Amino acid sequence: MGQIEWAMWANEQALASGLILITGGIVATAGQFAQWYLGAYSMYPPAAHPSFRAAGVLICLLEYPRGKRSKGSTMERCGQKYLTRAVKVFGPLTSNYYIRAFLHLGLSVPAGFLLATILGTACLAIASSIYLLAAIHGEQWTPIETKPKERPQVGGTIKQPPSNPPPRPPAEARKKPSEEEVAGVPVGGPQENPMPVTDEVV
C-alpha cells in the first residue's frame, strides 16, 4: 500500500458525502421534519435544513476539482477547470489537507443530530479521517493546470545563416580548402603525391 495517495479516495468519499448531505437536507425539508428547536419554537419550517444543503453544496464545490496526483497523470472531472480556479484562490486553506479534514469533521457534527442526515455525518467523518491520513502522509492539493502547448519556434535554434550554402563543391574539396578551391574548381582528391607535381596549365 506504499504508493497510495489517500487524498484521491478521500476526495471521492467527500464528494459522495456532500451529495448525501444535500439529499438528506432536501428530504428533511420536503418532509417538514422536526428540528432541534432553538428557543421556544418547534416544528416550524426548519431553519437548520437549508444550512445542511448549503454545507453539502460547499463540500461538493470544494471537492469537485480533483487534485493533481504526484505520480502519473490525473483525469480531470468534466468541467472542473472553472472550480479549480476558484479553489486555488484560497491558497493554503484548500491545499492543506489538515484544514480540509477538520472542516469536514466540523461540518459533519451538526448533521448528526437529525436522522435524515446522520448518513451524511458518518460519510463525512470517514472522509475527514482519510484526509487526515493523507495529510499525515504529507499530501497536498495541487491544482491541475493545462500547460499551453509549446509550439516549437521555427528558426529558434538557427542563430546564423548557413555557412556553406549550395551550390557546394563535392565533399573531398570541402575537406581541404586550398587556393585552387577558392575559385570553385574541383581538385582530384586528398592524395599525397610522392613527387612534387606541378600542374602545367597551358
Added chain:
Amino acid sequence: MGNLFVNEGLSIFVISALALARAPAACLNFNCMLILLPVCRNLLSFLRGSSACCSTRIRRQLDRNLTFHKMVAWMIALHTAIHTIAHLFNVEWCVNARVNNSDPYSIALSDIGDKPGETYLNFARQRIKNPEGGLYVAVTRLAGITGVVITLCLILIITSSTKTIRRSYFEVFWYTHHLFVIFFIGLAIHGAERIVRGQTAESLLKHKPRECYQNISQWGKIKDCPIPEFSGNPPMTWKWIVGPMFLYLCERLVRFWRSQQKVVITKVVTHPFKTIELQMKKKGFKMEVGQYIFVKCPVVSRLEWHPFTLTSAPEEDFFSIHIRIVGDWTEGLFKACGCDKQEFQDAWKLPKIAVDGPFGTASEDVFSYEVVMLVGAGIGVTPFASILKSIWYKYCNKAPNLRLKKIYFYWLCRDTHAFEWFADLLQLLETQMQEKDNSGFLSYNIYLTGWDESQANHFAVHHDEEKDVITGLKQKTLYGRPNWDNEFKTIGSQHPNTRIGVFLCGPEALAETLNKQCISNSDSGPRGVHFIFNKENF
C-alpha cells in the same frame, strides 16, 4: 390480495411511504441475490464448459460478467437510496404519531399495545419526540443499526470502486470491497426484529379496518370492532441471498484450493522497459488461445489476485504471462523473482505462485476463417501473442483442420516502449517463415500513433535501412493511424470471394470504426468478399 389485507392496517396508517420502502426492498432482495453470481468466476467457467452445446455467442455473454456486476451494483445503490428516504419519512411519521402529533386515527393506532395483552402496531414505543425520537429508533432498533451500517459499507464500497481508484490504487479497491461481508450479514438480519407490522389474519376477520376506522373510541367496546391484533412480518431477505452467499463461499474455497496447488516457475525473462515474462508449469493445466489467469504471490501479498492474459500457445509445454511493472504488487513480484539482481538466480529462490484459471472464452473463431485481420491496440496486443504462436504451431505441424492461409496483423501503439517483447516474437516468426519459404503467410503492420518531431527526424534519416529502426523487423513501422478504408479495399481486392474475419482487441471507438468498415466493404450478395467483425472480450 392477501398481502394487501394483512398490511392494510399499517398502510392506511403510514400512507404510501411504507409501500415506497417495501418496493425497493423487494428489488434489493433480487439485486443482492444477483450481485454475487457474476464474480464466481470458477462457477462461470464451469457453466461455460458444460454448455458447449450452446453457440459461442451465448457463451460469450459470460465474459461480460463484470459489466453485469457493476450494473447490478448501481441498481442496489439506487434502490437503497429510495428505501432509505422512504423509511426516513416512515420513522418521522411513526414517532410523530406516538407523541400525539398526528391525525387521531394514527394516534389511536399507536396507542394500541400500551395496555397489557395488546399487540402493538407502531414500532416506536417510547414517547420521545422528533428529532431525538427518530435518532433513538435508529440506534436502538436492529433495523436502524443494521440499516445505517450496511448503507455506510455500501457507500464506502462504491467510492473506492470508481475508475480512478480501481486503476491506480487497486489495493484500496480490493480490501474495501471486502466490506461486502458485513453488508450481507447486516442485510440478512436487517428485518429480524420484525418492526414492520400488520394485522394478523384472524384479527382481520373480526375487525375490518374499512368499517371500523370511523369509530375509534368504540374499539373493544362494540362487538364489530374488537381491538385489532398485529404481528411482525417475518424477514424474507435471507431466503434470497443465502443461495448466492453459499455459492460465493464455495468459489472462495475453490480459489483457495487451487492456490494450494503447486505451480513451478520454470523461467523468468526480463524484457526491456519494465516487462517481465514468467514461464510456469502446473500439473493438469489446460489452456486455450486468448484466455487469462489470475495470479497470486503470497510473498508479495497474501490476499491479492491479479489477472494476466496468457501469452503462450496451448501447444507449448509451459504457460507464460508477460507482466508490466506499474504498481506495488508488480514491483514486489519483480523483486521477489530476483529480476533486480544481475546474477543468475537459483530455482529454489523463486517465490511460490498460485494460479487460478484459465478463464475467458477461447478465441477459437480465429481458426475457422481462411483469411483474418487481427487488430490489436496498445496493450490489447497481448492475447494476440498467444494466438499468433498457436497459429504458427498449427501451421508447422500441418494441422489438418487449419483453414487459415493468410494473416494480416495490425498493431497500433502509442509509444515504442511496448514494442520490445512482442517485437521479439514477431522477429522469431519472421525468421521461421523465411526458413519455411512462406514469408507471405503473416503480413504485419505496426503503427506508431504517437510520435513527435524529433522522432520523425530520426525515422526520416534512417528510412532506407534494411531493418526497421524501432523494431528491428524487416517490415517497416508506419506512423500515424492506419487508413482503414485503404486497408480494407486492398485486402478485399486481394481475396475476392472469401469470408475474412476481423478480430479486434482495443478501444470502443476503434471497434465502431472497424465495424463500419466491415459493413461498407463487404459485398451484398452471398458471393464476393465478406468481412465479419468479432470484438474480443479479453
